[in-house]
Amino acid sequence: MTEPGARVEGELTMGGLELHLLGTAGPQGWPEPGCRCASCTRMRAAKRRLEPTRVLLDGVPLDQCRRREVPGGYDVRTPRGHRVLFASRPGARPKPPSPGPYDAVLLDLVGDPSHLGWLRRIGAATPTTQVGAVQVDHRIGSPAELERRLRRWTQPVPSPWRTLILGGARSGKSQEAELRVLACPDVTYVATGIMHGDDPEWRARIAAHRERRPRWWDTVETIDLPGLLRTASGTLLIDGMGTWLTAVFDALGAWEYPRAVEPRLDELIRAWRSTEAHVVAVSDEVGLSVIPETAAGRAFRDLLGRLNQRLAAESEETALVVAGRVMELL
Numbered sequence: 001m002t003e004p005g006a007r008v009e010g011e012l013t014m015g016g017l018e019l020h021l022l023g024t025a026g027p028q029g030w031p032e033p034g035c036r037c038a039s040c041t042r043m044r045a046a047k048r049r050l051e052p053t054r055v056l057l058d059g060v061p062l063d064q065c066r067r068r069e070v071p072g073g074y075d076v077r078t079p080r081g082h083r084v085l086f087a088s089r090p091g092a093r094p095k096p097p098s099p100g101p102y103d104a105v106l107l108d109l110v111g112d113p114s115h116l117g118w119l120r121r122i123g124a125a126t127p128t129t130q131v132g133a134v135q136v137d138h139r140i141g142s143p144a145e146l147e148r149r150l151r152r153w154t155q156p157v158p159s160p161w162r163t164l165i166l167g168g169a170r171s172g173k174s175q176e177a178e179l180r181v182l183a184c185p186d187v188t189y190v191a192t193g194i195m196h197g198d199d200p201e202w203r204a205r206i207a208a209h210r211e212r213r214p215r216w217w218d219t220v221e222t223i224d225l226p227g228l229l230r231t232a233s234g235t236l237l238i239d240g241m242g243t244w245l246t247a248v249f250d251a252l253g254a255w256e257y258p259r260a261v262e263p264r265l266d267e268l269i270r271a272w273r274s275t276e277a278h279v280v281a282v283s284d285e286v287g288l289s290v291i292p293e294t295a296a297g298r299a300f301r302d303l304l305g306r307l308n309q310r311l312a313a314e315s316e317e318t319a320l321v322v323a324g325r326v327m328e329l330l
Helices: 038-045 114-121 143-154 173-181 200-212 225-231 241-252 258-274 295-313
Strands: 010-014 017-023 054-057 066-070 073-077 083-087 104-107 130-133 161-167 187-191 218-221 235-239 278-284 317-322 325-329
Touching (some): 017 130, 104 114, 130 143, 143 173, 173 235, 173 317, 235 241, 241 258, 241 278, 258 295, 278 295
Parallel strands (some): 187 235, 235 278
Antiparallel strands (some): 017 054, 317 325
16 A cells, blocks of 8 residues: 555555556646647656546546546546546536545646645545546646645645745745645634735735635734744644734834844744644745845844744744745755
8 A cells, every 4th residue: 555645647556446647637748739838848858748637447447437527527436436536627626526535536736736625624535535636737837846746735744844935025935835735624824914904005915815825714813923823733824924023023112122022032933843733934035135224124134034043943844935936945
């Protein structure tokens, strides 16, 4: 028996289900004929090709198994009675017609990994459910990037587990943090700092973040991160540490006396170290920004930089995002 996971192509056996992924790409394969996008060009340069999705279930082609059409795909029964949920096309999000777990779910994870999180939330995908990525195409940059994401989505991390995502302004750090938890069934999005309801640009930024997030995620707006970390379970996505530190400065009136903030940082690190949750936090990499003109701005930069170092030292994972590309920091 193999461990739960996902493969782009190959043979998997779990719980008695024999699953052969003979092809996992979209209808035109990957690379697509005549397509000049960077993804398809990379595939050709590497002399790689994924064939259109074709699956054997318990030795029988999927289209010869007993199946029921559902929105977004098929609810399939194999000759040996195994239950499989299948996405029939790119962009499809198949919905189970009845409660209960599946032996396998074959999904368009490139298009919508949060669909796996929803299936886990409703009990259709369990820790013993085999997960496969199908309908793969040039919506993702490379097979290596697909494999990197699949490891996140198909092999949930244990709790506690702490990840710090660093990056400059508009680097893609928030999107990367969200990608890492999209397949989790229970996520609380933690918005830190003060919500500027009278600022149209700020409202637009908040709306864009909400649009990206699955509708079933919970949202908490707080600067009491230590209290939340001490009591939380499940998955927390904290975005972000810079706005939290700004709010702490404001709450304490510490812009003229920055050292007043340091006990709050100590309290946060203690809670971060002792949390029982799976936490992914976003923070600004201050070394990529301009040197602040004011003494208060420089003190803020220095404190945030030291906070990032302390959080990274107490994290199982730390990553830096530059132009949407991710570098894992050892």
